[in-house]
Amino acid sequence: MDRSSATFSSGLELANFVVSSELLYHSWAAIQNLYREISQQEGLSPSPSPSVRFKVEQKPNCTIITFLTWPACSKDYIQEGGGDLISSSTLKETFPLFEFLCTKDNPHVSINKAALDLFTSIRGSLPYLKSQIDNSKPLIITGNSLGGSVASLFTLSLLETLDFSTTKRPLCITFGSPLIGDDGLQEAISKYPTWNSCFLHVVSDQDLVPRLLISPHNPIGSDSQTNVYKPFGTFLLCSELGCACFEYSQSILDLLKATYLEDPKNQNPNQVLELYEEIIKHLQRREICKDTTQVVQWDIVTESLQENIITQLEAIGLVRPQKILTLYWKEMVDEAEKKPQKEAEYYKGGGKDYINQGRPKHYKKLEQWLNETETETEKSTSGPNYLKKQNVASNLTEDSCFWAHVEEALTSCKLLSSKELSTDREKEKSKLIEFESYVYSLMKNYAVSPEIFLQESSFMKWWKGHKKIIGTSYSSRLTDLMKNVKNYDLYATGELEFPESSL
Known part of the structure; x- marks a missing residue:
């Protein structure tokens, strides 16, 4: 079996394959190429209203479908009301594309409004995009910022109809993408390892956008819906020194909160495109640290495996142990108050x-x-x-x-x-x-x-x-x-x- 169509047993295996096969490099190159094309056509200044652009590239060994948004527009759009969740029950009559994710035990899933609005805006182009899929070649779906959210939704829309026994499964690789759904969506996807292994999310420690929908980086308010967003798939949390691979949902949430490197240089969201370019250059020369938190919960702080995670994150410059401990004790205080x-x-x-x-x-x-x-x-x-x-x-x-x-x-x-x-x-x-x-x-x-x-x-x-x-x-x-x-x-x-x- 072609490795590109295999179901990976762990996020670490998936991440190492994507890096070693240069799929990560080709995905980012496709985003850069689309960015340059649009910049030449329309100038470097993005349009004030958020929009998503897409492109299909037929390469000899794979098909790449790219979705692009400007990070600055993504940030503004989410902060100005795009952080709400839309329930599948609301979409049932008008846009039932994700109804297949609902079951008797999990009757509703909710999706981020900003991502859904952008995905709906290209609804008329979906038949064309699907017609470009060559079942004989691996399919790579990629995107940055909210474009990555659209890439995730497009990938999800394919899961219902694809027969993995005859079709190479799609691989969605996002860069700096915010979370797109609630625990219902996370549960629906994680229930099937084949589906969950279709998603790899790359996040820089200097990129605020992936953290916009979770506290304490949530600018919308701690009492809003944004506190119920949950990640799915595999996450690569990266710094310029290396990256670490995580699959366990709660660990991802904890570390997204703890690993953001707040710096005045990060105030221009569009500059994160340069950050990811540097990460891609260095990544192939670095070892990907394995996520052991899938078997060790955060509340068991005496386990040596938990200590290894913190040591690994320190080694690649992702987090200081004080931030992890502060986060841990905040959770413990909250738990003690509810005891x-x-x-x-x-x-x-x-x-x-x-x-x-x-x-x-x-x-x-x-x-x-x-x-x-x-x-x-x-x-x-x-x-x-x-x-x-x-x-x-x-x-x-x-x-x-x-x-x-x-x-x-x-x-x-x-x-x-x-x-x-x-x-x-x-x-x-x-x-x-x-x-x-x-x-x-x-x-x-x-x-x-x-x-x-x-x-x-x-x-x-x-x-x-x-x-x-x-x-x-x-x-x-x-x-x-x-x-x-x-x-x-x-x-x-x-x-x-x-x-x-x-x-």
Whole structure:
């Protein structure tokens, strides 16, 4: 079988083939040739309105279809409202070309408006372009900037009708192309390895356009649709020192955010054409680093493979480790803020024993490190740390399992309130007493956030249920504290005093 028609087992294999066979060079040369032709005909200044130009080249060993837009126009068009997504359901009656991507499990896919508008503008030329495809030769579809987005859409339009057993599969190579669809589109394409391996996206560390539709480089606003764009295919993230190959969607998003080299020289988007020319010249003399993140998730930071990725990116000048770590910890903070809700959802879904069975590994590892680094002095200190008392409002709950314990206590209250004969009432009461001691010890050391006293928190829901169960005659250090609502404010200001008597 001709290698150009083979299904590649990995993005690394595809990337190495494209570089070694000079397909990458020929693709970029086709873009440059079209750019020169248009510049000679119309002058160097692009038209103020975005437009896409195309050209078909029949070479002895392949057919190349090229789509070109000016990067400056692409940038402006996206920033001026072209970042919206159009659902396939909206296009079903007027332009159902991508309806074949929808399935029962994935009923809708959404496509970037700017890319779709440009693709629709050449709708009348699609029959001609398809007629130029020679099934006996490899088909290369290429484009830059939003022209690359149009190239991707044209390639997608071919996937429904092509019989890969008799036809050489198309290969779409884009340069500096923005993302073109949502997770529905990414899922539809990635579901079929043959389809996914048709796309190779080359991105320079100095090109803003591929990053326009993802935060923090998204100029349209963090609350817009642009936060749901997802990549597909293989990405080559490049600098003048080399490139690295990535296939895993989340890694691509993370690294697109982290690898942009902000420089005043990058303010003219049209200059990126020169950047890609230099990248192509150097690329064939450099080794393509393999993407190992397809088997290692970002949240497993202790894995040596993750460290290798950062080392490789450093070596080719793509990213500084500080940027990767900053990005990682931003994600961890976001996850930590959502942790109580995740634990509540775990129990609502019928889960049990979150601490041992449902908790992510990195939380267990962090807890282990915290316990290992806690000094004997800290362990023996009976009173709260002075700095904690002074900064209670900014304190975080130290025990990552706190909210899991709260959910377990809520479960015990529900069982005791249900009057079910099968409930081991003494066992559940014993659990609640242990929970009281646990919470009191945390509060005494100001090791729990004052946010637990918010009326809608799971902890306050537990307290309301627990108060009904214990009645008015029951007394313990925690219940005595909780019955006086003034103590909530005193705790929040670090002024609550804790008696030394035992429970």
